[in-house]
Amino acid sequence: MDTLHSLIYGFSIGLQPANILFCFFGVLLGTLVGVLPGIGPVGAISILLPATFRMSPVSAIIMLAGIYYGAMYGGSTTSILVNIPGEAASVVTCLDGYEMAKQGRAGPALGIAAFGSFIAGTLGLIGLMFFATPLAEFALRFGPPEYFGLILLGLTLLIYLSHGSVIKAIMMGAFGLILSFIGLDPINASPRMTFNILDLWDGIDMVPLAMGLFGIAEVLINIEESETPQILKTKIKNLFPSLLDWMQSKGAILRGSVLGFFLGILPGGGAVISSFVSYGLEKRISKEPEKFGKGAIEGVAGPESANNSATAGAFVPLFTLGIPANIVMALLFGALVIHGMRPGPFLLKDHPDLFWGVISSMYIGNVMLLVLNLPLIPLWVQVLKIPYRILFPLILLFCIIGSYSLKNSIFDVLLMFIFGIVGYLFRKFDYEGAPLILAFVLGPMFETNLRQSLTLSKGSFSIFFTRPIAAVTIILAIILLITAFIPYFIKAREKI
């Protein structure tokens, strides 16, 4: 009953005209960003973050969250019509979505992607509502050792689930921590790695780092590719899936929703992994696995549902524990801090308007997205034809303004430029930016909680093993790290 009352309260905030407008703007932009290859929700949120400084915190998070889950809807359009994923969580949709389009079934593919996303998004929100409150109350028992253990587990999970090399992921995590330590020491204010540059005394800000690594780097990568995507010439009809399509997809949608939600909660999990795991699961349990890759509607319904449900799940650790589960949540974490809010178990108590307002806006946003994505598909197809030479200077412009506007500082623009080069080189040398940025965001909390724990225990490390939650999380982190290296040991043994 409390939850229901809180949800009604949330709708009283979400349905305010300004918030409806910001929600609409967020989901529209998110869909656009999802449709356009070359910029994803991370880049878009980084670029728009400074524009939210003058908004209320609730409106800011409503809009930025709208970009995130809106991009999941938009990404499927290009996957199905052009065989180019609009963003990473829609990669898997290319496999069967494009095949369906080639068979003249683009309409049902687009339709089931949109409806599946809507159903999964709604179910994910229900999960968020029912999980967040008890988890936030449980988290009130957490002290510095528990937070240290959780952050360590989160960083380790992210490394464990990284797409590429585990060794490189660990290196990126370590480098992210190092970058987060630049500036004045939080306890005794000694300058660390500031090289006598006054601008570095406050440390490096997340905005120029994220814009450089993800915005500028993406532009540089795309400049190397000059091909305009060829849109499949097919009539898009029957956007409402048939009864047979629903019968075939209903299981995939429900499984994707549940899977996506729980994977979204895990640090390092999120929409991308959810979509891949969902596809793998559907193929494994299908009675006709051979039709996957050749236009199986379950291969579209499952992953698209999973990636949307994961966006709701990702809010659980952010709102309840103050730990971002992925890069987008790390940016929202930064947004909350910039707006003077402390993500964590006290957020629900101190700012229920934020939590319930955002949840209600996500319900509203999901409805808007269903309306935007189906009838407006021909419009989104036209958007794909915008020449990149018009698009990329705009992206650069937004990155420059975004970095500058934080502190009216040219130095931040210079930092963005440097990290843009770094991000480009990361792509060329196969390093992932996600472990770096997550470690960067969590670094200050990691250090503060470690030092506070050691102060509490008068310097004894046993505090991490005598408190049950801290002990469990640290032991889990150690086990994960060891299992991440098992493939290396097996390969080494085979060679011997």
Added chain:
Amino acid sequence: MGLRDQMSGFFWLAISIFVCVESAQVSLGTFHSPGPGFLPFWAGVVLGTFSVLLILISILKKKGREKLREMWKGMRWKKIILVLFSLFLYILLLPKIGYITATFFLMIFMSGIIKRSKLWIEIVIPLITVLASYFIFDTWLGILLPRGIFGF
């Protein structure tokens, strides 16, 4: 990939040594009472250890060894260098000549890098973009963009 990993491994090893040295200068403290340099030092040690591991693995891998020239095959060097150079010049000139002037020339240059077009399109679209962005961000959102010697 082997040669790339070796090169990047040595780079990260150099960074880790630098970080460890810098951290030691600040004061490491002890395990029981960490100083300001404690965590940066150990993060540097982790970075250094795994970069050595990366170097060793890449040396031991015999398959897929690429030559230095092949690493950069297919890269459109010129465009990347042009974009980076123009961005750097833009950052240097921005506080001196102001947002509108500097950004106008940057936009013209950037759109021309990908593909040349008719002169009036190359001037009109950047002009509209710059003026619109100035209005939205400076006038409406109140972000004080650099003014420069021309006052705008």
